[in-house]
Amino acid sequence: MSESPVLLNKHEVERLLTYDDLIPRLESVMGKFSKRDSSEIIQPVRSVVPIQQHNGFLGVMPAYLAAEGILCTKMVTFYQRAEGSSLPSIQATVLLFHPEHGNVTAIMDGEAITAKxxxxxxxxxxxxxxxxxxxxxxxxxxxxxxxxxxxxxxxxxxxxxxxxxxxxxxxxxxxxxxxxxxxxxxxxxxxxxxxxxxxxxxxxxxxxxxxxxxxxxxxxxxxxxxxxxxxxxxxxxxxxxxxxxxxxxxxxxxxxxxxxxxxxxxxxxxxxxxxxxxxxxxxxxxxxxxxxMGIQDAVSAKLVLEKWNSEH
Ligand SMILES: NC(=O)C1=CN([C@@H]2O[C@H](COP(=O)(O)OP(=O)(O)OC[C@H]3O[C@@H](n4cnc5c(N)ncnc54)[C@H](O)[C@@H]3O)[C@@H](O)[C@H]2O)C=CC1
Ligand SMILES: O=C([O-])C1=[NH+]CCC1
Incomplete structure (x- = not known):
């Protein structure tokens, strides 16, 4: 039986994710992605389900980074809101999986990840x-x-x-x-x-x-x-x-x-x-x-989990 996933809310993700740590990881993963080596990175184009009736969509953004051992998906909704609405336009959740066993290791807020x-x-x-x-x-x-x-x-x-x-x-x-x-x-x-x-x-x-x-x-x-x-x-x-x-x-x-x-x-x-x-x-x-891109969420989520693990 695998351990329960770590659950991290927006406040925690915001605290743990710093630009100083994030920027070099993003530079590295964007460079790797552009080499198109599918033994290294698999990231399909986002699947989008339009919700026309409510001016929104649901996007699913999976990514696998073999060398980094990251298997991840973000689920994100975007709704065009009236000005001053109390709900954010973007709401998102990121899941990290154990790449070897397939169990979910972390479930975290994706709003802060998406923004940063x-x-x-x-x-x-x-x-x-x-x-x-x-x-x-x-x-x-x-x-x-x-x-x-x-x-x-x-x-x-x-x-x-x-x-x-x-x-x-x-x-x-x-x-x-x-x-x-x-x-x-x-x-x-x-x-x-x-x-x-x-x-x-x-x-x-x-x-x-x-x-x-x-x-x-x-x-x-x-x-x-x-x-x-x-x-x-x-x-x-x-x-x-x-x-x-x-x-x-x-x-x-x-x-x-x-x-x-x-x-x-x-x-x-x-x-x-x-x-x-x-x-x-x-x-x-x-x-x-x-x-x-899903790879951007994936390296961000991995960074957040690493930081959280180092504190616990
Ligand atoms: N490229 C990417 O990776 C990402 C892109 N986005 C996109 O960035 C944009 C902003 O996202 P958020 O800041 O989260 O949304 P938000 O709702 O927090 O801010 C939207 C801003 O756009 C303005 N706005 C809305 N409709 C407008 C219109 N027709 N003309 C001029 N201004 C208008 C609003 O007044 C507000 O200032 C959205 O289009 C979203 O889809 C969001 C996340 C990631
Ligand atoms: O990458 C993302 O999460 C999004 N891009 C546009 C809306 C959400």
Whole structure:
């Protein structure tokens, strides 16, 4: 009879998962993934069950990392919520299994993992693609992802100015009120992005909100929202003019409306740049289109469990 799984709630996962530990593991696993060695990593494209009646979907995200001994799946729901709803848009649970025996070893909250690993991967993209002189950070959206991106981007990089825009100005104001450092609240997307060197799009938009004509040449955009084949955050001009990087080519061509509907060409995966097989075109305008990957959840969950085990 196997031992009962460890149960970890959001508070515990948040406490145990630090960006300093997470970033190197994500860099390593993204690099390995891009080598496409199926004896090392198996990660199918996310299975998605649309719940059209309620503006949501259920995604199942399994992954097996042989060398690391990680067998994992995340189950995640995303519901487009009314502004100010008390329920989060993303709710998730992550299961870790014993790869040899198949029993569940841990069941943990996936909200904190999703928030932190997505922001950490965007930060890796910014490290590689942002202009050498990056003074202005702009965040579009004021939800969970906006906050985790603010946290890790301002932890890793020094900006002279940080701007935030949200659909309702009071939500942007609420976001800023929670922070220690000054952040400019902008009244329009245009005002927020003009002159910005790094732009994070982390909204629930399903139509473009960011237009290429406003974007400073050479800027880097970490595009986190619009994770359905018919949803957009970025317009055709931006998608076609920028050098487009993705987390996974298969995920991007199956799920990203920004890529599918604009017809933009994917230049490389983040992992291919990490591996040195494709260049980081830092001097050009770059888009990193993130959809999220099971391997990112898997290494995050393993890290959380290792930390928890070291304390018990
Ligand atoms: N790439 C990835 O790995 C991940 C992507 N996501 C995506 O990131 C986005 C943000 O997620 P959360 O921060 O968790 O959600 P959230 O609900 O906490 O925040 C959503 C933000 O988008 C804004 N928004 C909603 N609809 C909008 C519209 N039509 N136009 C402009 N702004 C709009 C809201 O005002 C809010 O500021 C979602 O699209 C979600 O699917 C979430 C998790 C992982
Ligand atoms: O990777 C992820 O968990 C998600 N991507 C888009 C919605 C949830």
């Amino acid at each position: 690993r997505t922001a950490a991967v965007s930060a890796i993209s910014a490290k590689l693609f942002k202009p050498a002189l990056s003074e202005v950070l702009c965040i579009l959206g004021s939800g969970q992802q906006a906050r985790s991106h603010y946290d890790v981007f301002t932890k890793l990089f020094k900006f002279k100015e940080v701007r935030v825009w949200s659909r309702r100005k009071e939500m942007a104001q609420r976001f800023v009120n929670d922070l220690q450092d000054p952040v400019t609240v902008c009244s329009s997307v245009k005002e927020a992005v003009i002159g910005a060197d790094v732009i994070v799009t982390a909204t629930g938009a399903s139509q473009p909100i960011l237009f290429g004509e406003w974007v400073k040449p050479g800027a880097h955009i970490a595009a986190v929202g619009a994770c359905r084949p018919d949803w957009r955050e970025l317009d055709d001009v931006l998608m076609r003019e920028a050098v487009v990087y993705v987390d996974s080519r298969e995920g991007a061509t199956a799920e990203s409306g920004d890529i599918i509907l604009s017809g933009a060409e994917v230049f490389a995966e983040l992992g291919e740049v990490i591996n040195g097989s494709f260049p980081a075109q830092r001097e050009k305008t770059t888009v990193f289109k993130s959809l999220g």
